[in-house]
Amino acid sequence: MKTIFIRMLARLTRAQGLHVQALLFFALAITAVVFAVGSEPVLLASLMPGIAWAVLLLSALLGLGDVLEPDWADGTLDDMLLSARPLPALMAAKMLAHWLATGLPASIAATLCVGIMVPNTASTLPALFAGYALGSLCFSAIGIMAAALVLGSRRAATLLAVIVMPLCVPPLIFGAGQAASTQMGASPEAALFLLAAFSCASVTLAPFAAAAITRMKVTTP
């Protein structure tokens, strides 16, 4: 199990540089948005936490194609199905590896971004980071189910986006709500708890769903 997790993480980071890719994508997307809406500091300060959420969701799509598809293509997945380890645990390992490779770096980048561009936010940054981290964990959980669904399909990248985006609406809303209430000076707890509840549910259920879907994919004649 540990091996799978480490192997997965190594493949996503060392071989493919996904963490660098995620950070780079994050920086580029934020810069593009700033160019598009203008560099007005007051406007940016009010928009930035929300923009960071949207970009976080987009950066979660990065690398989802590499989580299961290579294992499916070279037959490793068949081995995993036959192994004594429970498949949901393997899926959970892959989900965590994906989160560590994309979600976590992007969350750190998002927090830094808000910290730099929005004045007087230092005290709210820990709660903000918790929100970004929990949210990106949800995105990875939903992502692993979507990655299992599109295994062996044509147009996998487009399909991933279309499947992941609507399912990610609740964490996005809770997260943006948390960011908004922090900005208004209200307590971020309510939104943060909802976000935590959603991530608990998705992180525990998604590996089972992904495992069932993968098993169906491999065994369907």
Place this chain on the structure above:
Amino acid sequence: MKLNLSYFANPAHFEKLAKFLMPVLVVASTLLLAYGLCDALLLSPPDYQQGEAVRIMYLHVPSAWLSMAIYMACGIAAITLIVWKHTLAELFLRAALPAGAAATALCLLTGMLWGKPMWGTWWVWDARLTSMLILMFIYIGTIALTDAFDRPEQGGTAAAWLTIIGLINLPVIKYSVTWWSTLHQPSSFGSNNGMMKPAISGDMLRPLLVMGLGLTCYAAIIIITRLRAEIIARRLAVSGAK
């Protein structure tokens, strides 16, 4: 009472049922829609606030009902497919999902047409509109998934899984969107909506229900016709492969 539903999972038995149901549904939907349209467009009173524009409701609300009812039906078919592996359930998904997407699109379009004269804008990020838009995205994603595989059975099963995931998620999405839109904007728009009034007048409820029933029959006709076509197409594909 023992109703053996798996009896109808046999395409031949379904064909018999369809042959019996189709004329009934055609007559019922023609009559209901003919009466419903007359009642909705001519007989029912204009709204005291919205005037004649309220008549869009008689198409808008039934299509909203249908979009959700068809998703429910797809959810049941998806569970049937995963648990009992009835091929007919997969074909039903293929037949019904585009019909549901069409109903959702109709609901969104009529909603926009209604919104322009009433709210002065085509689109508002109101909770209902937004969750309908998300439902549309889910429909599109599921339909895209059914056709994305070389082997159609795989697409059908994948779509069934996504439908089930969507079924679990839709209440959460609906709730979160409601929470979001009340957070961002007070409900200054929703209260104009005809359906939001505590009691809808009986003269308006009657055509609404008739239209709802008529459109349901119409949707059933579409789905059964598509399902028969899917059965034939699958038979052809299987016999061609042999």
